Amino acid sequence: MGDYLVLAISAILVNNILLAQYLGNCPFLGTSKKMETAVGMAAAVVFVLVMAGLITWIVNTFVLQTLGLDYLRTIAFILVIASLVQFVEMFLKKSIPALYAGLGIFLPLITTNCAVMGVCLINVNEEYTFIQALVSSFAYAVGFGLALILFAGVRERVLLGRVPRPLQDTSIALVTAGIISLAFFAFKGMV
Amino acid sequence: MIEALLFMLIIGALCGTVLSFASKIFYVWEDPRIAQVENYLAGANCGGCGFTGCSAAAAAVVEGKAPPSVCAVAGPEATTSVAGVMGMDPGSAEPRVSMNPCDGGDRAEDRFYYNGVNTCEAMVAMFGGKRVCQVGCLGYGDCVRICSFSAIKMGPEGYPVIDEVACVGCGACQRACPKDLIHVRTMSDRLLHTNLETDPLAPCQQTCPAEIDIPTYIAQIREGDYEGAVHTIRERNPLLLSCGRVCPHPCEDYCRRGVEDEAVSINQLKRFAADFEMNSGKRLPIACAPDTGKRVAVAGGGPAGLSAAYFLRRLGHSVTIFEAMPKLGGMIRYGIPEYRLPKKTLDWEIEGILNLGIEARTNMRLGRDFNVADMEKEGFEAIFIAHGAWVDYNLKVEGEDLKGCFKGIDFLSRLASGEELDIKGKKAAVVGGGNSAIDCVRNLIRLGAEEVSIVYRRTRSEMPANEVEIEAAEHEGINFVFLAAPTQVIGDADGNVKQLEYLKMELGEPDASGRRRPVPVEGSETRMDLDILITAIGQQPDMSFKNMGPGMADLKITRWNTFDTDPYTLQTSIPHIFTAGDAATGPSLVVEAIGGGRRAARSIHQFLSGEEVKAPESSLFKRHIDESIFKQVPGVEKKPRSKMTELPPEERVKSFEEVDKVLTEEEALAESNRCLSCCRVCYNPDVAA
Numbered sequence: 001m002g003d004y005l006v007l008a009i010s011a012i013l014v015n016n017i018l019l020a021q022y023l024g025n026c027p028f029l030g031t032s033k034k035m036e037t038a039v040g041m042a043a044a045v046v047f048v049l050v051m052a053g054l055i056t057w058i059v060n061t062f063v064l065q066t067l068g069l070d071y072l073r074t075i076a077f078i079l080v081i082a083s084l085v086q087f088v089e090m091f092l093k094k095s096i097p098a099l100y101a102g103l104g105i106f107l108p109l110i111t112t113n114c115a116v117m118g119v120c121l122i123n124v125n126e127e128y129t130f131i132q133a134l135v136s137s138f139a140y141a142v143g144f145g146l147a148l149i150l151f152a153g154v155r156e157r158v159l160l161g162r163v164p165r166p167l168q169d170t171s172i173a174l175v176t177a178g179i180i181s182l183a184f185f186a187f188k189g190m191v
Numbered sequence: 192m193i194e195a196l197l198f199m200l201i202i203g204a205l206c207g208t209v210l211s212f213a214s215k216i217f218y219v220w221e222d223p224r225i226a227q228v229e230n231y232l233a234g235a236n237c238g239g240c241g242f243t244g245c246s247a248a249a250a251a252v253v254e255g256k257a258p259p260s261v262c263a264v265a266g267p268e269a270t271t272s273v274a275g276v277m278g279m280d281p282g283s284a285e286p287r288v289s290m291n292p293c294d295g296g297d298r299a300e301d302r303f304y305y306n307g308v309n310t311c312e313a314m315v316a317m318f319g320g321k322r323v324c325q326v327g328c329l330g331y332g333d334c335v336r337i338c339s340f341s342a343i344k345m346g347p348e349g350y351p352v353i354d355e356v357a358c359v360g361c362g363a364c365q366r367a368c369p370k371d372l373i374h375v376r377t378m379s380d381r382l383l384h385t386n387l388e389t390d391p392l393a394p395c396q397q398t399c400p401a402e403i404d405i406p407t408y409i410a411q412i413r414e415g416d417y418e419g420a421v422h423t424i425r426e427r428n429p430l431l432l433s434c435g436r437v438c439p440h441p442c443e444d445y446c447r448r449g450v451e452d453e454a455v456s457i458n459q460l461k462r463f464a465a466d467f468e469m470n471s472g473k474r475l476p477i478a479c480a481p482d483t484g485k486r487v488a489v490a491g492g493g494p495a496g497l498s499a500a501y502f503l504r505r506l507g508h509s510v511t512i513f514e515a516m517p518k519l520g521g522m523i524r525y526g527i528p529e530y531r532l533p534k535k536t537l538d539w540e541i542e543g544i545l546n547l548g549i550e551a552r553t554n555m556r557l558g559r560d561f562n563v564a565d566m567e568k569e570g571f572e573a574i575f576i577a578h579g580a581w582v583d584y585n586l587k588v589e590g591e592d593l594k595g596c597f598k599g600i601d602f603l604s605r606l607a608s609g610e611e612l613d614i615k616g617k618k619a620a621v622v623g624g625g626n627s628a629i630d631c632v633r634n635l636i637r638l639g640a641e642e643v644s645i646v647y648r649r650t651r652s653e654m655p656a657n658e659v660e661i662e663a664a665e666h667e668g669i670n671f672v673f674l675a676a677p678t679q680v681i682g683d684a685d686g687n688v689k690q691l692e693y694l695k696m697e698l699g700e701p702d703a704s705g706r707r708r709p710v711p712v713e714g715s716e717t718r719m720d721l722d723i724l725i726t727a728i729g730q731q732p733d734m735s736f737k738n739m740g741p742g743m744a745d746l747k748i749t750r751w752n753t754f755d756t757d758p759y760t761l762q763t764s765i766p767h768i769f770t771a772g773d774a775a776t777g778p779s780l781v782v783e784a785i786g787g788g789r790r791a792a793r794s795i796h797q798f799l800s801g802e803e804v805k806a807p808e809s810s811l812f813k814r815h816i817d818e819s820i821f822k823q824v825p826g827v828e829k830k831p832r833s834k835m836t837e838l839p840p841e842e843r844v845k846s847f848e849e850v851d852k853v854l855t856e857e858e859a860l861a862e863s864n865r866c867l868s869c870c871r872v873c874y875n876p877d878v879a880a
Contacts, residue, residue: 069198076202083206087213094217160316162307 004135010191011139017115018147019181024115028148029173031106038152042145044106046138049116051088052081053137056120057130077120085111115144151180224276225249231272233264252277260286263340263359285377285480287360289342289353293328293372293391295873297349300324315369324872325818326370326389334364334373379480379506381426383793386811393869394819395442395457397811400786401434403427405442405457406868412460413863420464421475428785429501430494432469432540433523435462436532436851438782439657445815447869451827455866456854459835463859469536474543480507485799488513488571490557493521494781495577495772497544498788499795503575504547506796511571512549515556517608519545521579522773523781525604526627528634529847534607558736563743563768573767573795576754577788580730580773586622590680591726595688599627599727606634614638618720620691622646622677623727624654625778629661631725632669636844644670644719646677648696653706663850666840672719674698676711680724690718732774751777758813759806761791762798769795819871826876830865833858 015021018028031041056077064070089107092100110116119140123133154176163172229249242248242257251257252273259274305321307313311333314320320329330349342357343364351364351373362375372391376384386392386402395405404423411420424431438458446454468475485508489500492514500510518524519541523532545551555561557578566574583598585591599621606612619640621631624647635643645664647654650673654661665671674696681690695715698707731752737743747755747764754763754770761771771787773779794804806812836852837843843850854862867874 063202067194067198069195072195072198075199079199079202079206083210086210090210090213090217093219159308159310159313165309168308 004132006191007132007135008139008142011136012143012146013184013187014191015140016143016147016184017119017140018144018151019177019184021118022181023118024113024144027109027113027115028151028177029170031109032148032152032155032173035149035152035156038148041106041109042148044110045113045115045144045148046141048085048088048107048110049119049141049144050134050137052084052116052120053123053133053140054130055084056080057123057128057133060124061130073121073124074117077117081116081120082111115140147180147184151177154180222250222253224253227276228252228273231265231269231276232262233269258285263361285379287362287375287377287380288355289358289360289362289364289373289375290381291328291334291351291353291373293326293870294348294350294868295322295324295327295391295870296330296346298875299327299330299349299873312367312369320370324391324870326372326391326871327873328372329370333367333369337363337367339363377480378478379796382502382505382789383796385790385793385807387807388809388811388816390811391871392811392816392819393871394445394447394815395869397815397819398445399427399442400780400783401428401789402786403442403461406866406870408464409455409457409460409863409866410868412464412859413866417464417467418475421468424461424464425477427789428782429498429544430523430540430781430785431461431465432536433494433527433532434458434782434785435465436536436849437523437527439659439780441780441782445820447821447824447874448827448865448867450821450824452829452865453832456832456835456862459833459854460859460862463854463856466853469539474546477505477543477547479505479547482509483507483799485509485573486511486571487573487575487795487799488566488569489575489577490566491521491575491577491579491772491774492516492519492551492553493577493579493772493784494523495579495770495774495784495788495791496521496575497541498785499575499577499769499771499792500549500788501544501547502789502792503795504549506792508796508799510549512551513555513557513561513566514551514553515559515578516604517553519551519553522581522600525607526600526630528603528606528630530633530637530843530850531630533849558733558739562736562740564740567742573769573798575769575771575791575795576763577770577772577774577784577791578732578736580732580753580778582731582733582752583726584729584731586677586680586726586728588677588679590682590688591724593680593682593688593724594686595723596680597723597725599623599631599725600730602725602727603627603630603634606638612638614640614723616641617722618642619723619725620644620646620672620719620721621725621727622691623729624649624656625727625729626656626660627730628725628727629656629664631727633660633664633667635723635725636667636669637847640723642670643668644672644721646672646675646691646693646719648674648676648709649698649706650674663837667844668840674709675717676709678716681718688721688724690720691724692716692718730773730778732777753777757806759790759810760794760804761787762794762804766804767798769798816871819869824867824874827867828877830877832865833862 017023027041031037059080064073085107119137123136128136155173158172229246232245232248234245242251248261252261259277260270262269300323301321302323303321309331311329311331314329328350332345334351335343335345340357340359342354343351346352360375364373365375393406408420408423428434435458440458442457443454448455487503487508487510489496489510489512492512496512500512503510520537524537563574581600583600614635617640619635621628628645632643632645675693676696677691677693679692680688683689694711696709696711699710700708702708734748734752737746745765749755754775756763756770756775761769761775763770769791771791772784775787797804833854835854838850
């Protein structure tokens with residue numbers, strides 16, 4: 001149990017996918033202007049990441065490793081994740097229209113997201129078990145959501161500040177992201 | 192190598208198979224037209240239309256939430272193709288255009304010094320913005336930056352100016368404006384808008400019962416854009432020629448220049464613009480929304496009926512007017528004399544309204560020739576009744592039915608219908624102090640009466656008639672008998688009226704209307720000789736139609752015999768019957784009837800669209816915005832008002848020629864330059880000489 005907790009804390013805070021690994025930069029900047037969008041995106045990421053983490057773990061363990069085709073990992077994962085997201089989208093549209101309406105526009109955005117890909121590869125590289133992969137995928141997604149929502153809150157405030165013209169908008173966002181990232185480095189010694 | 196290829200082939204095939212099965216299993220029926228429509232859109236996913244991508248826009252078109260012209264990029268051919276898919280007429284959706292109602296700009300005063308981020312959004316977060324005005328533009332141009340089509344530029348005066356040709360109506364600026372000031376509206380939206388507490392309105396526009404955008408049309412006259420001025424007035428008032436002549440201009444009482452100087456001659460400027468159109472020899476085109484296929488009956492072709500018919504027609508409904516008299520116009524034809532509003536002018540104006548495609552059936556009196564049930568049977572989905580107030584009150588004294596006695600409205604309408612009345616050389620008196628009484632005396636003097644008196648029970652300062660009318664009557668040599676209350680009418684043996692007996696009065700305590708109540712002086716009976724007596728002491732509507740025809744039992748009537756309605760929506764107690772004008776308010780101004788006609792048209796439009804009929808929240812109906820009413824207006828220098836030319840009194844009493852002449856172009860220009868271009872709190876002070 002303790003191991004899983006350590007794993008979760010490490011994934012959420014210490015190795016935060018956005019702030020420590022600096023993956024998934026484009027949704028990080030693109031969907032963080034408004035709190036509302038950030039929350040929607042965070043939810044969609046949790047949903048897709050857990051699914052993708054598990055399916056890629058299964059593909060890797062039972063297909064790629066069995067056949068000794070480890071070197072095809074990246075391309076196989078891309079294919080699997082893309083198909084999965086498409087599948088989920090269709091499934092939601094038919095079966096849970098309410099959830100589809102909430103996550104709908106974010107789902108295609110995540111199809112080829114490097115944060116999703118990155119977590120799947122981490123799971124495999126660290127040679128996690130199935131349960132560990134589940135916890136890690138969920139925790140990384142939560143970390144993604146946490147960082148995104150924090151960042152959106154900060155950006156809404158930054159709008160009110162006095163920002164010199166050359167630094168406005170994306171520039172100040174990147175500077176801010178850097179500072180938040182530095183703050184997250186304080187978690188480094190924890191685990 | 193082979194196995195890698197094989198593996199990719201298998202996994203690819205597997206994914207493909209699963210997805211194709213899934214697409215079968217999880218198939219959700221989608222209107223095939225969505226895909227067809229999407230084909231014609233630009234496919235750029237630019238968001239220019241205001242929807243999240245082309246497929247969302249296509250879905251909106253199919254659901255009827257967006258017009259075929261939704262795509263801001265694809266152009267008119269795509270619109271035609273999309274309309275083809277939808278089986279619609281490509282012109283059937285009105286174009287939407289962005290409008291900025293605030294022209295405060297740099298003249299607007301600041302509340303505090305601000306040096307934060309130069310965006311409107313950021314500034315609104317700071318105490319709602321730095322400007323004193325609560326609603327005005329902040330001038331940082333969030334709308335300018337968001338516009339993908341370069342249709343908005345920051346003007347030289349510090350407020351955004353919209354290029355209506357470049358604007359595609361995407362609505363991005365409306366969403367970007369944190370003051371909720373810029374709105375993307377169709378023509379119908381503009382026609383249906385009524386004054387709100389949150390609108391940037393000048394005091395005159397707040398006062399005008401028809402809510403005309405006065406500062407805008409005066410500015411257009413100043414710039415020489417007379418056609419633009421006519422269009423601006425027509426957005427609120429279809430009877431600009433008539434109103435320009437007869438309106439008692441309540442707006443001028445609230446003119447901000449009027450606080451320090453004489454008010455701007457607003458109504459004369461309106462008449463100038465209106466006469467410009469008539470004298471130019473061509474009619475300016477009036478746009479109408481696409482046909483809705485709904486039919487509305489308008490009973491009563493007076494100012495309220497014409498106004499409602501005009502606005503309903505412009506909103507795309509098909510309208511039929513039923514009029515009891517032989518010609519349209521109601522009280523403005525049969526009540527207002529020729530010398531104030533020539534019939535030729537009125538005919539020209541009414542023709543322009545009917546040209547929009549309005550059917551008029553004259554000589555059809557409600558309750559006599561048809562009733563409400565007949566209109567329902569004919570397929571009218573909503574009925575508008577504005578039959579005016581044509582029943583004169585009686586004096587309730589003995590002898591008032593003798594030969595030679597008339598009632599005010601009856602007399603005026605008989606004259607207007609061309610009836611020859613033998614007045615020449617006779618002594619006449621009119622009882623009453625309102626505009627109808629003045630109209631009667633001024634008509635009598637023109638008809639050659641030897642001596643004309645007006646008998647009123649209070650004094651001149653309590654007379655409800657317009658000041659200019661009273662003055663005109665004085666100039667024309669009318670004899671005024673004040674503080675006189677008729678007690679009986681005395682006739683000779685043949686039943687002809689000979690004398691009027693009245694009691695002298697004195698003014699006592701103020702009554703409910705705030706005017707001092709006349710109290711009779713005991714034993715002061717006086718008699719005056721006369722041959723003609725006209726009673727013009729007010730009118731009320733004729734509600735006899737209520738008892739003719741079925742289904743009228745639920746119609747509520749007030750004790751003044753007017754319709755019992757909500758004063759804003761003008762919907763009666765029977766939901767599909769609406770009203771306006773004198774029938775709703777009791778005798779009132781033409782401009783009030785015109786404003787009422789538009790509000791009723793708005794309510795009828797809501798009713799026909801299946802919406803709830805109600806006033807908008809924060810409606811500024813018959814109220815003023817406190818912060819707009821100034822006690823002092825610094826920076827105003829006295830400049831004399833342009834005086835309109837009048838026929839000299841000696842000339843005018845000989846004929847029915849129009850007394851008031853229109854301003855010349857020079858005078859109009861000078862007068863338009865007296866306007867301070869006010870808004871809610873801003874105004875342009877006079878440049879120091």
